[in-house]
Amino acid sequence: MLKKTQLDNGIKIVTEKIPHFYSVSIGIWIKTGSRYEKKELQGICHFIEHMLFKGTIRHSAFEIAKCIDSVGGFLNAFTAKEYTCFYAKVLKQHLPLAVDLLSDIFLNSLFSPEDIEKERSVILQEIHMIKDTPDDYIQDLFNTAYFYGHPLGYPIQGEIETIQRLDKEIITGVFNAEYLHPGRIIVTAAGDIEHDQLVDEISRSFSGLAPGHDTVLADSFVPAKKADFHHRKLEQVHICLGTVGLSQIDPQRYALYILNTLLGGSMSSRLFQEIREKQGLAYTVYSFASSFCDTGVFGVYMGVKKETAQKALSIVLRELEKLKGQHVDAQELNSAKEQLKGNMLLSAESTDNRMSRLAKCEIYYNKYLPLEEIVAEIDKVTSDDIQLISRTLFNGNNTTYTFLGPLKKKEMPAELLFPT
Numbered sequence: 001m002l003k004k005t006q007l008d009n010g011i012k013i014v015t016e017k018i019p020h021f022y023s024v025s026i027g028i029w030i031k032t033g034s035r036y037e038k039k040e041l042q043g044i045c046h047f048i049e050h051m052l053f054k055g056t057i058r059h060s061a062f063e064i065a066k067c068i069d070s071v072g073g074f075l076n077a078f079t080a081k082e083y084t085c086f087y088a089k090v091l092k093q094h095l096p097l098a099v100d101l102l103s104d105i106f107l108n109s110l111f112s113p114e115d116i117e118k119e120r121s122v123i124l125q126e127i128h129m130i131k132d133t134p135d136d137y138i139q140d141l142f143n144t145a146y147f148y149g150h151p152l153g154y155p156i157q158g159e160i161e162t163i164q165r166l167d168k169e170i171i172t173g174v175f176n177a178e179y180l181h182p183g184r185i186i187v188t189a190a191g192d193i194e195h196d197q198l199v200d201e202i203s204r205s206f207s208g209l210a211p212g213h214d215t216v217l218a219d220s221f222v223p224a225k226k227a228d229f230h231h232r233k234l235e236q237v238h239i240c241l242g243t244v245g246l247s248q249i250d251p252q253r254y255a256l257y258i259l260n261t262l263l264g265g266s267m268s269s270r271l272f273q274e275i276r277e278k279q280g281l282a283y284t285v286y287s288f289a290s291s292f293c294d295t296g297v298f299g300v301y302m303g304v305k306k307e308t309a310q311k312a313l314s315i316v317l318r319e320l321e322k323l324k325g326q327h328v329d330a331q332e333l334n335s336a337k338e339q340l341k342g343n344m345l346l347s348a349e350s351t352d353n354r355m356s357r358l359a360k361c362e363i364y365y366n367k368y369l370p371l372e373e374i375v376a377e378i379d380k381v382t383s384d385d386i387q388l389i390s391r392t393l394f395n396g397n398n399t400t401y402t403f404l405g406p407l408k409k410k411e412m413p414a415e416l417l418f419p420t
Contacts, residue, residue, distance in 0.1 A: 003195040009211040010182035024191030025351035027087035029359040031184040043158015054115040056108040103205035142240040142402040150221035190354035227401040237405035242299030248364040255385040262336040323390035327383040
């Protein structure tokens with residue numbers, strides 16, 4: 001059911017045929033994102049993503065929207081740190097239309113100066129909206145602090161100053177150099193789809209792109225040990241703390257997935273139960289693991305009252321220490337494994353998620369990882385593995401803290417953040 005073809009110019013096409021599905025999801029993935037931007041051009045990948053929906057040689061922006069709406073499908077895109085995706089989901093009989101629209105916006109967008117000005121205003125409003133949403137904004141602040149001076153710390157949407165300087169020449173220059181590059185393009189599709197038919201359609205549309213190889217290089221970085229305080233008059237103090245994580249290809253990543261699940265990945269997790277259910281200190285508290293091609297970050301977020309910030313943070317740090325010092329019992333470990341596997345397998349009932357899995361496997365592993373293989377790797381994880389990864393990550397040498405709200409640096413004891 002899984003097929004892969006590489007065109008002569010380097011574009012890869014990967015499909016998964018699922019005969020009993022009504023829908024087909026298809027995506028054009030480009031191995032470029034905010035991580036590969038120059039500092040003075042922060043946000044340009046996100047800007048390009050927006051511009052590809054603003055009109056082509058053949059279709060106006062309204063006609064693009066009308067075409068996909070007329071068949072009950074949807075067309076969208078997103079920019080990430082290491083890749084960008086333009087995708088569509090339609091009933092299987094409308095796949096040719098989806099391919100045509102995606103190919104058209106990708107290859108024939110106009111990038112008119114008038115539309116660039118309109119979209120600049122839209123993106124600036126998006127930046128302001130994020131800054132007005134503390135639980136979103138703190139993620140940008142934390143990434144900037146943790147990945148200090150490194151492109152992984154750039155906000156995907158860019159900064160006001162960088163967005164204001166982008167013009168057609170700069171935007172089309174980056175697009176032509178970074179996106180129209182067959183070695184970085186992967187087309188993935190999942191659903192009731194005929195692989196050879198899709199290959200023919202993509203080949204006809206993209207054969208004009210000259211052959212090329214993927215030459216994207218990732219710069220390394222050294223995590224910082226620091227605490228940043230951003231004072232703002234808010235009802236809550238938003239706290240984000242993180243430490244070094246694992247890359248997408250690290251052999252210990254399955255232990256990290258389970259660690260994240262049992263620490264703060266659900267309503268039954270340790271942090272949710274202790275901080276919200278037992279203590280009533282926060283409405284939202286969770287842990288997260290972000291992984292990239294060569295590095296990663298593991299962190300915790302919560303929003304609390306100023307008066308209880310120290311207490312809540314103490315509980316988080318205590319739970320991290322418990323994971324280092326005590327083995328997870330068999331029942332809790334098995335519960336986390338079953339939750340992780342269940343979430344993964346249930347998500348496989350969506351053609352969107354399957355299409356995304358195909359692309360991410362190709363980007364990071366250059367091969368497909370069957371769900372059965374991942375399930376087997378999850379089952380292999382032991383309590384010793386959880387303790388080992390906890391001791392590796394939570395060693396206190398590179399913890400970064402970010403505080404956003406009515407809390408000043410002098411009100412948070414340094415010995416709590418960085419015990420000697």
